[in-house]
Each structure stands twice: as structure tokens, then as C-alpha cells.
Amino acid sequence: MVPSGDAERKVASRRSHRKSRLGCANCKRRRIKCDEKKPACTNCVRHAIHCDFLLPASQTSRASAGPSNSASPSEQLTPTEPSLADAATPMLPGSTPSPWMDTSTTPSSTQGPSGLDVAQLELFHHYCTSTAYTLYSLPGLQNFWRVNAPSIGFSHPFVLHGLLSMAASHLSRFDDERRDYFQRQMEHHWGIAIRTATSVISHVDSENAPALYLFAVVASFIALGRGPRPGDFLIFGDKGVCEHRVLFHTIKLLVETSKLDLIHGILAPTICPGGRRVTMVLEHDKIPEESEHLKELRLLLQEIEVKKDPNCKLYRQVATSLWVSYALVFDVDHAEGQLPTHGVFVWLFRLSDEFVECARQRKPVALVIFAHFCVLLHTLESSWWMKGWVYHLMSGIYKSLDREFRVWVQWPIEQIGWVPPTR
Template identity: 35%
Template sequence: MSTSRRSHRKTRTGCNNCKRRKIKCGEERPACTNCTRHSIQCDFVGTPSATTSASPGNLQTPDTDHPDSTPSVPANGATQGELPNYLVNGNALSLNLVHLELLHNFTTSTSFTLSQNPLLRTLWRINVPQIGLSYTFVMHGILSLSALHLAHFRSDRRSFYLSCAQAEHETALRAASSILPNITEDNCSALYVFAAITCVFAWASPRKPGDFLLITNDGIAEWLILFRGTRSIIDLSPEMLFNGPLGPMFRSGARAIHGHNYAINGDDHLAELRHFIEATKPDQAAMCIYNKCIEELAKSFAAVYGRDVSLFESGNVFVWLYQVESEYLMLLSKRTPEALAIFAYFCVLIKQLEFNWWIEGMSSRLISNIFYLLDEDHRLWIRWPMEEVGWIPH
């Protein structure tokens, strides 16, 4: 008995995967059944008008220059009963998976490490990414911080994540710098949160031995200038920030500052530092600045030092640095022993936060920097901070 060979109609519009395998393509959209079954990306060609491909990392959008090539698309991006055009064209898989991984890590992990306050954790997890959807420099900042977080814990891919972090942050910095001179009601929240992200990024970035963290040849460190810059943003637009998407963060910070009137800690260490400074007989103006810094630092010690971590917010540690007078920072940039010694005592408070990955080891690096900027006599002034931080000179 002779058997006749069953013929089938060849198609020129199937996907390339089916053509290479020499099997009939069902031409289902956006992915044919064969490709779906084998879990491979379908490059279904379809009609000639759908052959335009999307660039890597971007979703395909309709060709507005040739409206006849695609169906009319209403506000929701799809015709009645049809898929959005970028899905019809078969480019739904053209996603930047690294960005998705970094954003997922930020919302499920990194955001929970940026505050002890449950309300502020939610703000970092929800509100901040929402701002990033409107301001790409914020989104790039979010991704850079998430990449640093992964690099800290994923040693097997550390180099990859560090390169991602650097690239994302540089992209964000270029965009943010262009609008920083023009703070408005619309962009003030975005600029503030990016400045905050950049501070954490600077603290979390890997350091080489010998890197300065407080004083450089050009003056005080860039991260300290940036931290103080956040105060400038607040001073320019306080009402807009308090009523914007970051409102809970600012109201919490205001409570920390106004409630920072704890009784002065009975510890004698700061009193001893004041005695050391008075013995050097600085001029009256400088002594007033040093006294005020020590007085405010004593309040921070009462609020934070020796207390259970659940009883204070991370922001309480930085209240002193936020409030300190600009004249003190000028003295610090001049490397006066008195200003350096006061900052060494502040390092003891930073140590209280070092259960967080993004600030781990910062107190030791700062103390090291200060120690080697002081002469032998003034190094005796900071023995107690060195012991509390646990740093030992080489």
C-alpha cells in the first residue's frame, strides 16, 4: 500500500525559531506556542509593520509618525479587546532585567535597612520609588544604592554589582546636577531624596586603605558637604517638603530635633574635652563655637549613647551634624585640633549605627583620619573615642 505524504502550507510570517527548527509556527501573539513550550524568547515577525525592534532595556512604543501602521490606541494603551502595541509587536520581553532585579531588591530589602522607624521604612519602600517614576535621576539613585547593597552581601558577583552601582550613580548625578540650581515645588522632594541617597551611597562605597573620609587636601570631605547641602534644600522649601510625599520623614526629623532636649549626659568625657580645649586658650569667638558644639553633642549623647537601638531613630545620630554651625565646619576644614577632637567624639555616636551595612566601619575610618591629622599631644585628647570605637593605630 502506498502512502501519500501529507503536505502543509509553508508560511513566511512565522517566528525565526520555528523556521530554524523547520517546524510549523502557530503564529500566536505575542509568543507562539512552540516557543512558549520550550521557554525561549519568541521573535515572531508578523506583518512588516511590526518588524521594528526595541532598543535594549526599553519597551517598544507605537510609531507615531506612521499612524496607519498600528491600530488607534486609546488612553490606556490598547484598542478594544486587543493587546497594547508593544506587546502585539512581540517586544514584551525586551526588559532590562538588571534594573528589575535592583528595583526588586530595593523594595524588598534595601529600603528596610534605611530606618528603624516602620513608618519611614514604608516611605522608603513606597513613596521614594514613586518619586523615581517621575524623576529618573531618583530612580538611578535607587538602583545605585540597591547595587551597593547586593555587592555587600553577594561576594560571588561583587565586581558586577559595584560596576552597576557606579554607573547608575554617575548617570543620576549628571541629571540631578543640571536641575539643582532651580529648586521648585515640583522637584524639591526629588532633589532632597536624591541628596539623602547620595549620602548613604558615599558612606557605603568601598574604600581603599588611606582614603580620607573627613578631611582631604581640598577641605572637608564631599559627603559632609553634601549632607549639609540637604539642609540648604530644606531651608529653601520647608513648607513644600513637609506637605509633599516625604512629609512623614520631615515631621519625624522635626520631632527628633525639637525633642532633642534631653538632660545633659552625666558622663565626664565631654567635660574633660572642654577642659582640654579651654587649656589651649583659643580666641573667644572660637571658644564660643567649640562650647556650643560640645553642648549640642552632649544632648545627642543623652539621646543615643548607651541606649537600646530600638529606642532611637537613625536620624537622632545625625541631628548634631545637621545642626552644627557653619563656623565649626570652617574650623574643621582648617584642621584645628579642637574641631578634629570634637568630631572624634561624634564618631562614638556613629558607632551606635554600625549594625547597618551602609555605615559599617565608618567610625573607625573617621577616627583613623583624625588621629593621623593630630600631633602626639592632641592624640591624647581622643583616647576615649578610640577606645569606644575599638580602633587601634597601626
């Protein structure tokens, strides 16, 4: 007998269906089809949970033996609503993907017999007992980052994964034997965090604005903690827009669009102290004549004004803003041992795109102003996330200046203790 057309279609339909018993344990437990993609199936990636394809073979066989009554460790740390981690990392024109955002390498699970993920608990413990104390020196801010930030992360998983990634970055700087392991942990948690956050950032509201602000700050610490790379000048890069500039711009944008929600909400302890200090010195529209800070820079600005430099007004505005940061760091009273982190970064957040472009084009006056900012950065050199940046920036600035303008950066060079090359 010759099968009819309908029968043929039914047979073809049945034959095209690929059955497999090799799906991950999460999909089997939920009784849904697993596409078996490696290193993690699509369902686990979509729900931001740990896929047991990432486990070593011995652990995978145990995980797939049958359903478990306990939730997976990643499910205990992150909610399982769909589409949390569907978005791709946004890239700006001219920017390049960063290796630290690469999620192709994920750490193997260290799940113990109790069902707890020891690797995640180790990172969370280290964050609360160590990393949180290294971000700011003010006790109130330390308590906020140790207690309140993780609490916000329980409702917004991208914050929590960001904190775990930052803890892994911190550990990788000091544990030589496990440096590669912690770097993989950092990349794994950051991959989840960035995918989740980018799916939320296009819909900023009063509920998620504080979490997104925290996430941008965490991202800045992680980017700085990764250390400088060739061609990276913090505010610009040789290959276009640098990630630090994007992060600073994101923080500034969030503050401007959600200012009331931030300063009157849970983030008030982190935003208001810096804002009050800035208000104390913002009434000046130029570097005061009596100020000892930036004395030589003021003379340089007077010289280019006589020469009618077309960017003279821009340089004067940026230099005055830099003086504000100098006043916040060196003139405002601080308790002994407290690092004035807010004062240092005020200048970066207020920096205009026009000045950044002048610096990127290696215009000498812009580079001289930037060199004077390095003196402020040097006050944070003891922080693990700032190691190596000051000398890296000063070296790049010095190489970009001709002999006429190198004399104008002698004071910053002496202040930070950097030694120029002899040739």
C-alpha cells in the same frame, strides 16, 4: 562644460553629507539622524534611554534588523522628554571627580525575549525587598522608602535611577562572584541619575523639591556605602571639599529653602519624626552639668577657656550640638532594635563651615570633638553603608594628634573598641 559656482557649491554640499546605515536602532525607529558616537549616541544620552551600541555584537545585529513594536526597557523605566540628562556634573572648587560618578563603563543589556530588562528588574526587586529595609529601622520609614520613594521616582527618573544605583551598591557588598558586575550597574545608573538631577536642581520648586531631597539622601547612602578612602574624613578631605560635606550641605539647603513643602508634603514621614526629637533637647545652650555624656570633653573645654583659645566659643557651640545628638541617641526612648539614624546625623547637618575648617587644619580640640562623634557613628556600624568608617576616622584622628591631646580621645577609643598602634 565648466560647472557654474552655484553648481559647484551644490556638488560640494552633497559630497559633504555622510550617509550611514550603522546608526542605532532607537534612531532608526524614530527616523532621525544618529551621530554613531560610542559607547552611546548623543540622541540616546539626551533622552536617557539605553543605546543599543552598548549591546554585545550578537544582540546589536538583532536590534538593528528592523523596528520593534515594543519600547526599549530603558524607555519603559524613564520618560523620553529631551534635555533631561544634558547637564554635566557640577564640581565645587577644590573638589575632585569621584570614580563612582564615571559613566564611561556601562553594563551590557540583559534584555530577554519579552522585551523586559532583567538587570533593571533584578535591581528594583532587590531594592524593594531588601535595600529599603536597611536605610532606617523605623517601620514607618522603611515603608516610605519601600513604597513611596519608588512612586516618586516614576515621576522623577533621577530618583528611580538613584534607587537602582543604591541597590546595585548594596548587592556589590555581598555578592562576591558578581561584585564587578553590580559596580558597573551602580556606575551606569548613577551616571544617568546625576546628569538628570543636576539639570533640575537649579530650578527648585514645590513640585521637584521632595524628589531632589530624596535624591540627595540616596546620594549620601551611596557615598557612604562606597566606603572610606585615604584622606577622606567624612566632613573634610585632604584634597579639599569632600563629596559627603557637599551632599550634607545640599540636604540642609533644600530643607531650609523648601521647608514647608517638605514637612507638609509627601516627605513628612521622613522629616517630622527627627525634627520633633531635636526640639525635645534644643533648649539647652551648653552641655548640662548633670549629663554623663561628654564629661571629659566638657573638662577640656573648660581648660581651653582658661587658656583663652580664640576658637573656644565655636568649640563650645559645636560640642553642645554634639551633646544634642548624644541625647537623641542614648537618652530618648527607642524601640528595641531600632537604630537612631536621625539622631546621629543631626550633628553633621548642623555643623558650621568654621568648625570644618578647624578640623581640616588638624587643630587638636576640633579633632577631639570629632573623635567623640565617632561614638555615635559606631551605633550604625551594623549597617552595610557604614562599614569601615568608624575605625578609619578614629585612626586618622589619632595619627593627627600629638601625645598631649591623645589622652582626651581615650574614652571614644574604648567606646568603639578600636586599638591604637603600639608605636
